[in-house]
Amino acid sequence: MRELNPLLHSQLRLAVMSVLMNVEEADFVFLKEKTESTAGNLSVQLDKLSAADYITVEKGFVGKKTRTVCRITPRGRKAFEDYVDALRDYIG
Amino acid sequence: MIEKQMTEKESLEIITKMIERTKERYSLGDGNILLMWGYLTVAVSLLVWGLLWLTHNNACNWCWFLIPLVGGIATPLMAKNKHKSGVVSYSDRIISRLWTTVGLSFLLLTVFCLFFTYVLRVDCWIAMLIYCLIVTPAAEMVNGIVLKEMSMQWGGAIALVIGLFTLCCVTGGIPLGASWFMPLFILAFIVMMIIPGHIINIKASNNA
Numbered sequence: 001m002r003e004l005n006p007l008l009h010s011q012l013r014l015a016v017m018s019v020l021m022n023v024e025e026a027d028f029v030f031l032k033e034k035t036e037s038t039a040g041n042l043s044v045q046l047d048k049l050s051a052a053d054y055i056t057v058e059k060g061f062v063g064k065k066t067r068t069v070c071r072i073t074p075r076g077r078k079a080f081e082d083y084v085d086a087l088r089d090y091i092g
Numbered sequence: 093m094i095e096k097q098m099t100e101k102e103s104l105e106i107i108t109k110m111i112e113r114t115k116e117r118y119s120l121g122d123g124n125i126l127l128m129w130g131y132l133t134v135a136v137s138l139l140v141w142g143l144l145w146l147t148h149n150n151a152c153n154w155c156w157f158l159i160p161l162v163g164g165i166a167t168p169l170m171a172k173n174k175h176k177s178g179v180v181s182y183s184d185r186i187i188s189r190l191w192t193t194v195g196l197s198f199l200l201l202t203v204f205c206l207f208f209t210y211v212l213r214v215d216c217w218i219a220m221l222i223y224c225l226i227v228t229p230a231a232e233m234v235n236g237i238v239l240k241e242m243s244m245q246w247g248g249a250i251a252l253v254i255g256l257f258t259l260c261c262v263t264g265g266i267p268l269g270a271s272w273f274m275p276l277f278i279l280a281f282i283v284m285m286i287i288p289g290h291i292i293n294i295k296a297s298n299n300a
Contacts, residue, residue: 018107024182024184027179033178034114091101
């Protein structure tokens with residue numbers, strides 16, 4: 001039986017990846033709202049996903065406000081698909 | 093949501109829940125951009141028609157340029173507000189690219205028409221009308237298919253019929269008389285943009 005990717009087998013990181021799998025891009029506020037997480041925790045988890053090259057995090061400005069946009073990378077997409085496949089094996 | 097380890101069943105629940113929550117957002121949005129282009133085109137068409145009737149001066153046709161000028165400025169401003177939702181879906185991207193391509197092709201056709209008019213001394217502006225009544229409805233139908241919005245699909249289809257009829261008239265040498273062609277042109281934009289725009293806004297306000 002395949003091992004579940006530990007980077008994805010965590011509640012918030014999996015939630016973020018699940019959202020990003022379904023959209024082209026999502027900003028920090030959207031992710032925070034959908035995952036019902038705190039800004040600090042989300043920020044930490046985004047950094048971890050970004051460090052693994054699962055997502056890209058782009059910081060920009062909309063007017064005077066900062067806007068952080070996240071996108072899933074092909075590597076992240078592959079990791080998510082593998083994770084779901086592995087999950088299927090476990091659940092049977 | 094806190095960061096913690098979980099069981100396989102919980103993983104599946106999270107994935108399902110996030111897909112559901114992201115799906116909620118795939119609403120039609122508002123039909124304001126559609127309404128802006130629709131009303132703008134109808135208003136400019138009435139203006140050109142009226143001026144031509146009053147003055148019999150072909151220079152009035154330059155007023156057609158008000159459509160890309162006003163629409164080209166208003167669209168990015170209106171689209172900027174849509175960005176506030178915080179997410180761009182795949183359908184958003186497809187629709188954006190579709191209309192950008194349509195817009196750029198109109199720009200290119202304008203360059204060709206100007207070149208033909210001032211360099212080759214041939215009037216080919218009719219190509220713009222035909223193109224407008226074929227490509228815009230086709231794009232509108234694709235937009236409607238992507239969004240699963242029937243009013244856009246039907247509106248586009250009706251306008252496309254008007255476009256194909258216009259194409260046959262022009263290639264068959266039948267002159268496009270303003271008295272019947274302008275109402276037809278205006279009708280195409282009413283069914284293709286104004287009616288779907290209002291329907292989408294009503295649906296959006298009902299969902300709010």
